Amino acid sequence: MNYLPDDNSRYKDVDYWDERYKTEPCYDWLGCFSKFQHLLENHIKKEDSILILGCGNSSMSGDMYSAGYHSITNMDYSSVCISTMSARYSDCPGMTWHQMDVSQLSFPDASFDVILEKATLDSIMVEEKSPWEVSHQTACFIHKALAEISRCLKPGGRFVSVTFANPLFRKRLYARTMYNWSIKKYSYGEGFQYFVYVMTKGEELSQEDAALEKKLLEDAKPPPTAVHNKNEDKEDYLSNIDL
Numbered sequence: 316m317n318y319l320p321d322d323n324s325r326y327k328d329v330d331y332w333d334e335r336y337k338t339e340p341c342y343d344w345l346g347c348f349s350k351f352q353h354l355l356e357n358h359i360k361k362e363d364s365i366l367i368l369g370c371g372n373s374s375m376s377g378d379m380y381s382a383g384y385h386s387i388t389n390m391d392y393s394s395v396c397i398s399t400m401s402a403r404y405s406d407c408p409g410m411t412w413h414q415m416d417v418s419q420l421s422f423p424d425a426s427f428d429v430i431l432e433k434a435t436l437d438s439i440m441v442e443e444k445s446p447w448e449v450s451h452q453t454a455c456f457i458h459k460a461l462a463e464i465s466r467c468l469k470p471g472g473r474f475v476s477v478t479f480a481n482p483l484f485r486k487r488l489y490a491r492t493m494y495n496w497s498i499k500k501y502s503y504g505e506g507f508q509y510f511v512y513v514m515t516k517g518e519e520l521s522q523e524d525a526a527l528e529k530k531l532l533e534d535a536k537p538p539p540t541a542v543h544n545k546n547e548d549k550e551d552y553l554s555n556i557d558l
Contacts, residue, residue: 332371336399341373360428364386376404420463436476473513490525
């Protein structure tokens with residue numbers, strides 16, 4: 316069966332995923348866990364409480380469990396996915412599954428040591444025409460998701476984002492003082508590279524990332540508007556208009 320949608324916008328449609336998960340056994344975006352395990356081992360401890368966002372039908376949760384990470388909470392907005400995956404891993408104590416929206420996490424503050432996403436944020440941005448200028452609607456959704464992620468991280472916790480987006484584009488979303496985290500970038504893959512960003516809660520942005528945030532905020536300011544004196548002579552005002 317061909318699981319590719321007719322239009323990329325369908326990647327944002329839960330109905331598309333529900334139908335796909337009914338028949339697709341497994342799919343790993345950006346490669347399986349073994350491809351970047353060597354990077355994660357430096358930032359995730361076996362005893363950490365882990366939340367995986369947009370888990371889908373990836374083998375990553377199961378592979379991490381087999382590698383010794385036994386406190387894993389999985390969430391996805393597809394009820395079909397959650398039902399299928401919870402049944403598949405029913406023999407894994409400590410592994411839980413929840414239907415949830417990434418922008419409205421129903422976990423208490425400071426719940427997790429690690430929050431991990433692999434291509435989940437990428438799928439939210441599939442309709443964007445340019446990575447330099449994200450639409451207002453998508454930017455607002457991403458901000459809500461990142462704010463929720465920051466809220467649910469414990470002090471010193473790590474948000475790990477695995478993506479195909481290089482730093483020129485992705486750091487524009489992550490470099491925000493309000494999220495209260497630092498950013499480190501790693502990569503993996505032969506030929507085509509994928510990226511792993513590790514954000515640590517409670518650490519300040521680097522000087523480079525702080526400068527990026529400042530520039531982005533300055534660029535987002537609306538241009539100044541001309542203010543005219545209400546009492547100025549109407550004929551003089553009209554004569555100054557360049558027709």
